[in-house]
Amino acid sequence: MSDDLSQVKLPDDDGRVPVRLDVNGRARTLRVHPTQTLLDALREQLRLHGARSGCGVGMCGACTVIIDEQAVSGCLTMAALCDGRQVRTVEGLEARDGTLSPVPEAFLRHRAFQCSYCTSGFVLALEALLAADPEPDEAAVREAFSGHICRCGSYSRIMAAAREVAGIGTALDVAAVETRERA
Amino acid sequence: MLDARDRVTGRTPFVINHEVPGMLHCRLVRSTAAHAAVRAVRTAEAAAQRGVVAVVTGADLTARGDMAMLFGPVLLDQPVLAVDVVRYIGEPVAAVVAEDPAAAERAAALVEVDYEHKAAVFDADEAFAPGAPLLFPEAPERDPSFADVTLRADHERNVCNTFTVVRGDVEAGFAAAELVVDDVYESPAAGAVPLETHAVVADARPDRLTVWSSTQTPYITRRQLALMFGLPLNRVRVIVPALGGGFGAKAYATVEPIAAALSRVVGAPVRLHLTREEEFVTMTKHAMRVRLRTGVMRDGRIVAREATAIYNAGAYAVISPRKVMFGAYGLNGPYAIPNVRTEAHAVLTNTPPAGAYRGFAINQCAWAYENQLDEIAERLGLDPVEIRRINLLRDGDEFCTGEKLHHLRFTELLDSAAERIGWGTEDPVQVGDVVRAKGVSCVIEGTITPSTSTAAVRLNPDGSVDVLTSSVEMGQGIRPALAGAVARRLGVDPELVQVSYVDTDLTPYDQQTTASRSMYSMGGATGRAADDVLGQVRELAADLLEADPADVVVTNGRAHVAGIEGDGIPIGDVVARSRVGNVLGEGTLVTEGGLDPFTGQGIGSVHWHQSVGAAEVEVDLATGRVTVLRYAGGVFAGEVIDPVGAQHQCEGCLVFGVGNALLEELVFDQGQLVNGSLADYMVPALEDMPASHDFELVEDREQGDVHGLGEPALPPIAPAIGNAVYRATGVRLHSLPISPEKVLRGLRERRDAARRDETVADETVEVHS
Numbered sequence: 001m002s003d004d005l006s007q008v009k010l011p012d013d014d015g016r017v018p019v020r021l022d023v024n025g026r027a028r029t030l031r032v033h034p035t036q037t038l039l040d041a042l043r044e045q046l047r048l049h050g051a052r053s054g055c056g057v058g059m060c061g062a063c064t065v066i067i068d069e070q071a072v073s074g075c076l077t078m079a080a081l082c083d084g085r086q087v088r089t090v091e092g093l094e095a096r097d098g099t100l101s102p103v104p105e106a107f108l109r110h111r112a113f114q115c116s117y118c119t120s121g122f123v124l125a126l127e128a129l130l131a132a133d134p135e136p137d138e139a140a141v142r143e144a145f146s147g148h149i150c151r152c153g154s155y156s157r158i159m160a161a162a163r164e165v166a167g168i169g170t171a172l173d174v175a176a177v178e179t180r181e182r183a
Numbered sequence: 184m185l186d187a188r189d190r191v192t193g194r195t196p197f198v199i200n201h202e203v204p205g206m207l208h209c210r211l212v213r214s215t216a217a218h219a220a221v222r223a224v225r226t227a228e229a230a231a232q233r234g235v236v237a238v239v240t241g242a243d244l245t246a247r248g249d250m251a252m253l254f255g256p257v258l259l260d261q262p263v264l265a266v267d268v269v270r271y272i273g274e275p276v277a278a279v280v281a282e283d284p285a286a287a288e289r290a291a292a293l294v295e296v297d298y299e300h301k302a303a304v305f306d307a308d309e310a311f312a313p314g315a316p317l318l319f320p321e322a323p324e325r326d327p328s329f330a331d332v333t334l335r336a337d338h339e340r341n342v343c344n345t346f347t348v349v350r351g352d353v354e355a356g357f358a359a360a361e362l363v364v365d366d367v368y369e370s371p372a373a374g375a376v377p378l379e380t381h382a383v384v385a386d387a388r389p390d391r392l393t394v395w396s397s398t399q400t401p402y403i404t405r406r407q408l409a410l411m412f413g414l415p416l417n418r419v420r421v422i423v424p425a426l427g428g429g430f431g432a433k434a435y436a437t438v439e440p441i442a443a444a445l446s447r448v449v450g451a452p453v454r455l456h457l458t459r460e461e462e463f464v465t466m467t468k469h470a471m472r473v474r475l476r477t478g479v480m481r482d483g484r485i486v487a488r489e490a491t492a493i494y495n496a497g498a499y500a501v502i503s504p505r506k507v508m509f510g511a512y513g514l515n516g517p518y519a520i521p522n523v524r525t526e527a528h529a530v531l532t533n534t535p536p537a538g539a540y541r542g543f544a545i546n547q548c549a550w551a552y553e554n555q556l557d558e559i560a561e562r563l564g565l566d567p568v569e570i571r572r573i574n575l576l577r578d579g580d581e582f583c584t585g586e587k588l589h590h591l592r593f594t595e596l597l598d599s600a601a602e603r604i605g606w607g608t609e610d611p612v613q614v615g616d617v618v619r620a621k622g623v624s625c626v627i628e629g630t631i632t633p634s635t636s637t638a639a640v641r642l643n644p645d646g647s648v649d650v651l652t653s654s655v656e657m658g659q660g661i662r663p664a665l666a667g668a669v670a671r672r673l674g675v676d677p678e679l680v681q682v683s684y685v686d687t688d689l690t691p692y693d694q695q696t697t698a699s700r701s702m703y704s705m706g707g708a709t710g711r712a713a714d715d716v717l718g719q720v721r722e723l724a725a726d727l728l729e730a731d732p733a734d735v736v737v738t739n740g741r742a743h744v745a746g747i748e749g750d751g752i753p754i755g756d757v758v759a760r761s762r763v764g765n766v767l768g769e770g771t772l773v774t775e776g777g778l779d780p781f782t783g784q785g786i787g788s789v790h791w792h793q794s795v796g797a798a799e800v801e802v803d804l805a806t807g808r809v810t811v812l813r814y815a816g817g818v819f820a821g822e823v824i825d826p827v828g829a830q831h832q833c834e835g836c837l838v839f840g841v842g843n844a845l846l847e848e849l850v851f852d853q854g855q856l857v858n859g860s861l862a863d864y865m866v867p868a869l870e871d872m873p874a875s876h877d878f879e880l881v882e883d884r885e886q887g888d889v890h891g892l893g894e895p896a897l898p899p900i901a902p903a904i905g906n907a908v909y910r911a912t913g914v915r916l917h918s919l920p921i922s923p924e925k926v927l928r929g930l931r932e933r934r935d936a937a938r939r940d941e942t943v944a945d946e947t948v949e950v951h952s
Binding site: 033035036040043044048049050051052053054055056057059060062089090091093094100104105107108111113114115116117118119120123142145146148149150151152153154155156157158159 | 184187188189190191192193194195197199200283284285376377378379380425426427428430456458459657658659660827830831834835836837838839860861862866868869870872876
């Protein structure tokens with residue numbers, strides 16, 4: 001994150017580095033190992049379970065979080081290098097009164113998930129895209145999703161939710177399965 | 184929908200979220216030898232690291248004498264940790280238990296293992312040949328709980344089971360045939376790649392074992408662990424929260440025996456969560472090679488089929504002994520063939536164990552026979568749709584197992600898919616270097632039979648309903664589907680119905696969540712449990728209404744005397760006013776069946792899935808790249824319970840089908856997996872999916888059978904794509920995946936052959952002129 005070496009802290013006696021983060025609008029201070037990933041710190045220390053490890057090499061998108069408005073892979077981001085950063089996870093898209101922000105709300109309405117292991121990643125990828133470009137076209141949405149895998153295969157409903165929340169065209173006809181009944 | 188909010192807010196309860204006080208973490212040390220005697224495991228340096236609690240080897244576990252070292256669903260052949268021998272690269276040899284995962288990982292790298300290498304064998308045909316290195320010179324013991332699997336093992340040839348189907352007189356059939364096509368088809372090993380890798384937390388106490396696991400088979404896992412530790416079944420508790428996908432890979436015990444053994448050693452709860460690299464070598468899709476010989480008449484009728492399939496089972500049997508049954512009858516395909524002899528062998532090799540995988544052996548079969556059928560059609564000058572129409576099984580036909588089949592809709596499914604893809608219009612169409620063409624395929628698939636599901640439905644005094652089931656929710660949506668079905672049966676709002684996650688202390692027996700069986704089998708059991716609730720409610724309501732129970736009926740969630748709906752009592756109020764606390768209904772669904780392993784005759788499946796597919800592809804002749812443009816599928820569903828869930832399941836099949844067809848292959852070099860990472864092993868992303876697709880689900884509610892939809896849509900996909908690629912390019916590939924390299928090679932060979940033909944033709948002309 002920072003290229004300024006003077007900003008890099010050396011570990012304390014227990015091998016850890018203190019890190020101050022703004023996580024979903026809340027100031028948090030963690031002590032992390034220098035090689036600990038942000039994903040691990042969020043999951044194991046802050047018990048924020050929305051980001052998940054899927055591949056460990058930044059290919060599947062399941063660990064996506066937003067750092068200062070950029071969607072990044074939590075599994076490739078060192079927690080120690082996030083000092084002073086603003087981190088948003090999928091948990092931050094739900095208000096205390098339970099109100100969902102538009103992206104997860106659209107995913108919910110379209111049932112754009114199966115096992116949901118990947119869902120946070122898709123939601124945050126779209127969230128970051130919309131923050132940068134409130135009126136993206138379909139190509140931009142597809143580009144934002146290009147680093148995300150849904151192995152269960154919910155892509156068409158994910159796209160339907162995304163199109164709706166991004167205001168692209170008319171909402172897709174979600175009844176893509178035709179059923180016929182015959183005696 | 185049940186828990187839908189949790190699924191978009193990051194709260195789905197996966198095993199990896201689960202923590203137990205005092206929990207330790209584990210990292211496995213895995214074999215770097217494909218087949219070797221383990222001479223020494225040096226653990227001292229690892230054990231001395233900060234944060235390390237224990238370093239455990241197979242020998243350490245054996246020396247304790249308080250647990251069985253071998254497990255496996257059919258054969259007790261798989262060691263918890265390798266004892267004297269390792270049989271594949273990636274096999275667990277030792278385990279480091281530490282205070283945090285990073286400490287366990289660092290220490291695991293310091294464990295050194297001395298191997299004395301043995302001859303290894305990786306290809307299943309080579310392992311099957313006489314004189315091959317043997318993985319198990321002596322037969323492993325059996326677990327009697329899988330007694331319905333008859334073993335025809337041949338340890339001299341690494342065969343863990345063989346299954347044969349015989350119908351009619353195959354020699355006579357071939358003698359009568361006017362054309363015989365004989366070829367070899369191959370499907371590679373592949374990974375199921377659930378995004379959540381295998382995860383388990385085990386807490387072993389001297390007289391009690393609790394396991395939180397990402398398993399598709401909680402009751403089989405309970406049985407395996409009870410057997411291993413010599414505990415009564417009810418002293419082993421298996422809790423299964425939500426799975427982040429399973430697709431077969433999480434069927435049968437894998438990580439649970441390891442974590443349970445380690446927990447017992449260190450006296451503390453242990454979490455084991457596999458890395459993606461480990462996941463790839465934990466359970467694979469069987470590589471399969473089949474020699475398929477089919478005899479036809481000039482009018483297109485198939486009169487004989489002979490097939491010998493070799494399934495590469497990897498180093499341990501797991502469920503391969505059952506898979507060969509699906510793999511043998513599956514080769515008949517959905518056609519009325521009078522003379523058949525198919526045989527499938529599961530052969531052990533020094534590669535990671537192969538297990539269940541979405542489509543359970545039928546993908547590999549369909550790739551072969553649907554590929555070949557198009558070749559036959561071409562040689563006979565028949566249209567691919569027409570040759571299928573001629574041969575498709577029809578109502579009342581006998582399948583190769585001797586079963587008379589009913590409710591068959593193959594022809595209309597095929598006609599509809601062909602129409603939707605635009606079959607019969609100009610095909611192929613070439614613009615510049617890009618060619619478009621279409622292909623079709625048809626598949627029959629069974630579900631696991633015999634099988635047993637049990638369930639309980641509980642009606643509360645406020646009218647809310649709990650469904651207690653051991654069906655595993657792995658994203659397929661079994662919980663919302665069961666909620667909907669039970670709500671409909673009881674006449675209550677689906678929002679009032681809660682469906683449990685699995686806890687073997689609380690939720691009744693279910694055989695397994697595999698084989699697309701849950702909606703039929705567990706749906707049947709919960710339906711019966713709901714009927715039991717209604718029966719009890721009628722009895723209770725009869726007292727309250729001062730009526731004869733025989734006259735009391737329940738409609739729209741109210742109990743009333745038949746014909747007098749106005750005076751009814753809501754069923755929740757019946758519970759409250761009767762002071763029974765709750766009404767607990769039970770339901771069981773047991774299916775009977777089984778096939779003779781020498782003849783394949785009997786009952787193979789309680790009902791048969793019918794599925795078709797039609798694909799339109801685009802092939803870039805310059806690069807060999809294949810793109811699936813459109814896909815039209817069709818499946819006989821019986822009854823669709825949850826339309827959105829049904830769509831999800833079919834689209835999930837499309838992800839697997841496109842992946843199998845174009846991208847997915849586990850590549851091994853001398854037993855070493857070389858692409859065991861999602862940076863190297865490609866699974867379909869959004870851009871790999873067809874621009875449009877639709878699935879037609881044909882219902883027949885009169886017939887009453889609900890068909891599971893987890894798998895049926897999958898097996899036709901790869902052959903439909905392969906057949907389309909052939910029509911586009913003239914390149915007929917017999918092995919998956921259809922990679923750009925293979926397509927380009929095929930195109931080059933065709934060009935070279937054409938050039939040779941031209942040369943020969945020119946020479947011929949010269950001779951004659």
